[in-house]
Amino acid sequence: MNSIVKDMALAPNGHDKINWVKNFMPVMSAIEKEFSQSKPFAGKKLAMALHVEAKTAYMAEVFKSAGAEVVLTGCNPLSTQDDVAAALVEDGITVFAKHACTAEEYENFIERAIESEPDIFIDDGGDLVNLIITKHRDIIPKILGGSEETTTGVYRLHALEKRGELPFPMIAANDAYCKFLFDNRYGTGQSTWDGIMRTTNLVVAGKNVVIAGYGWCGKGGAMRAKGLGANVIVTEVDPIKAIEAVFDGFRVMPMAEAAKIGDIFLTLTGDKDVITEEHFAVMKNGAVLANSGHFDVEINIPQLEKMSVSRKTVRHNIEEFLQTDGRKIYLLAEGRLVNLASGDGHPAEIMDLSFAVQFFSCAHILHNHSKLQNKVYLMPEEINKQIAEIKLDSIGVKIDTLTDEQRAYLGL
Numbered sequence: 001m002n003s004i005v006k007d008m009a010l011a012p013n014g015h016d017k018i019n020w021v022k023n024f025m026p027v028m029s030a031i032e033k034e035f036s037q038s039k040p041f042a043g044k045k046l047a048m049a050l051h052v053e054a055k056t057a058y059m060a061e062v063f064k065s066a067g068a069e070v071v072l073t074g075c076n077p078l079s080t081q082d083d084v085a086a087a088l089v090e091d092g093i094t095v096f097a098k099h100a101c102t103a104e105e106y107e108n109f110i111e112r113a114i115e116s117e118p119d120i121f122i123d124d125g126g127d128l129v130n131l132i133i134t135k136h137r138d139i140i141p142k143i144l145g146g147s148e149e150t151t152t153g154v155y156r157l158h159a160l161e162k163r164g165e166l167p168f169p170m171i172a173a174n175d176a177y178c179k180f181l182f183d184n185r186y187g188t189g190q191s192t193w194d195g196i197m198r199t200t201n202l203v204v205a206g207k208n209v210v211i212a213g214y215g216w217c218g219k220g221g222a223m224r225a226k227g228l229g230a231n232v233i234v235t236e237v238d239p240i241k242a243i244e245a246v247f248d249g250f251r252v253m254p255m256a257e258a259a260k261i262g263d264i265f266l267t268l269t270g271d272k273d274v275i276t277e278e279h280f281a282v283m284k285n286g287a288v289l290a291n292s293g294h295f296d297v298e299i300n301i302p303q304l305e306k307m308s309v310s311r312k313t314v315r316h317n318i319e320e321f322l323q324t325d326g327r328k329i330y331l332l333a334e335g336r337l338v339n340l341a342s343g344d345g346h347p348a349e350i351m352d353l354s355f356a357v358q359f360f361s362c363a364h365i366l367h368n369h370s371k372l373q374n375k376v377y378l379m380p381e382e383i384n385k386q387i388a389e390i391k392l393d394s395i396g397v398k399i400d401t402l403t404d405e406q407r408a409y410l411g412l
Contacts, residue, residue: 001071001116003089004109006082006098014087017054018061024348025058026394027356027387032062039067040363047071047118049110049128050149051079051340052088052097055351059358060093066359073097073113075124076294077106078333078341107131117142120362122173124149125294126156133160133167144369145169147361149354151184151215152270152294157376169372171361173354176379178387180216183354187346188339189220192266192292193228195343199317199332200288205229210262212255213269214241217292221266222250233258259283266338267291267298277303285327289335296335304329317342356387 022029035041046068050056060070072088074080074097085095094116096109110128113121114136123129123146132140145168148154154174160166173179197204209230211222222232222245234245235255242252259265259279263286267274270293277300291298305311308321314330321329333341346354360383365372392399402412 001094001112003095004098004112005085005089005095008086008089010083011086011090012083014054014057014081014083014085015090017081017084018057018087021054021348021351022058025055025352025355027352027390028058028062028359030390030394031356031359032065035062035066039065040366041120042067044119044366045069045071045116046362047073047113047116047121047128049073049075049113050122050124051075051337051345052085052095053079053081053340053345054084055345055348055355057084057088059351059355060088061091062355062359063362064091064093070094071096071113071116071118073109073128074101074106075127076337076340077101077103078336079345111135114139119144120365121146122149122358122362123147123153126153129153129157129160129170133165137167140167143168145171145365145372147171147173147358147365149358150174150294151180151217154376155270161374161376166374166376168374169365169369169377170375171364171377171379173357173361173379176357176361177381177384178353178391179357183346183350184216185220185223187220187350187354188217188268188292189222189224190350191339191343191346192221192268192290193224195338195341196264196266196288196290196332199315199338199342200330202288204264207231207263208233208261210235210255210258210265211250212265212267212274212298213271213293214238214245215268215270217268219248221268221292222248225264225266226250230264233262255279256282262287264288265290265299267293269293269298272297273300274298276300277307280304280307280321280323280329283327283329286330288330288332290332290338291335292337292339294337299331299335301331301335304331353387353391356390357384360387 071094080097080099096112154172209225232250234250236242310322314320319331
């Protein structure tokens with residue numbers, strides 16, 4: 001299959017980016033060293049719908065070293081880095097991805113990856129699974145299973161399973177400890193504020209920052225905002241998470257109240273219509289809106305545009321919505337993932353753990369698919385511990401071990 005990327009002349013810069021992150025992904029390097037010899041994925045085709053950037057690129061190369069034929073496409077129109085895409089094509093990986101592609105191109109690129117007839121796939125957000133089920137059911141018998149990277153996609157998988165419509169086994173990589181404890185919290189927290197700050201060049205200290213959703217991503221966003229000196233307000237629909245936010249030292253209130261006093265709003269729920277016209281109507285002049293949920297539906301942009309006098313770009317990745325009363329509301333990165341559309345995504349050291357989870361999830365599918373039902377599975381706990389042990393060793397950290405007597409006392 002012929003790749004579709006923006007410009008192959010960009011490849012040298014893409015290689016530099018990939019080589020840079022390799023230095024900070026020791027777990028993936030250890031996996032590559034081990035499995036480039038045994039090549040467990042030899043003869044298998046792997047399709048990936050992920051953010052096409054340097055860390056993802058290195059994972060694609062590790063799978064290729066392990067014997068897989070890899071096809072990569074994007075999972076967000078604004079997160080593809082064209083130079084990285086070109087570099088991967090030079091390295092023998094098929095890529096269908098362009099930065100700022102249209103909605104039609106985006107879907108077509110995913111369909112091209114599906115048409116490669118993968119044995120195993122990795123999805124991020126659920127668009128690949130959705131297109132297989134709705135438009136490409138003919139390839140389902142060949143599919144051994146897949147793995148899902150993010151919270152939104154896992155929600156969609158559980159809905160399919162509940163309806164009896166999931167046609168192959170899936171591993172919820174997002175729900176593995178070595179993924180959500182670090183990626184969703186520390187990765188999202190840091191990369192989101194990287195994206196907001198580099199885009200706006202505004203101070204965070206002293207501002208009222210409204211965090212919508214206090215799951216693991218919300219915890220990370222709130223923690224980093226607090227560290228930057230913000231006054232953090234959390235909005236939630238889950239009473240348990242709301243109590244947790246209170247005990248973590250944050251104010252908790254409904255969005256209708258937070259909208260009146262917030263300076264920066266950050267949505268991280270995975271749901272739609274978190275901020276709507278009733279909230280826009282009472283926001284301060286100069287309020288900044290950003291999203292780190294997977295899809296651009298958390299902030300209701302059509303409603304904001306409809307109630308605005310004008311909409312214009314005032315700075316790269318910042319749109320100004322002028323209200324009838326003269327207030328200006330600013331939207332970052334078209335309401336898409338601000339950490340990737342306006343930044344470089346999660347730090348390499350974080351994705352080192354997440355992509356190790358993905359590698360072993362796919363390996364688990366490869367070796368156990370005949371035993372698995374069409375359900376959503378968690379990655380086995382022993383693999384989480386194996387990944388953590390490799391990571392600790394790579395950073396020179398030693399830990400205690402239980403004696404035989406201690407293990408017996410705990411019934412292990």
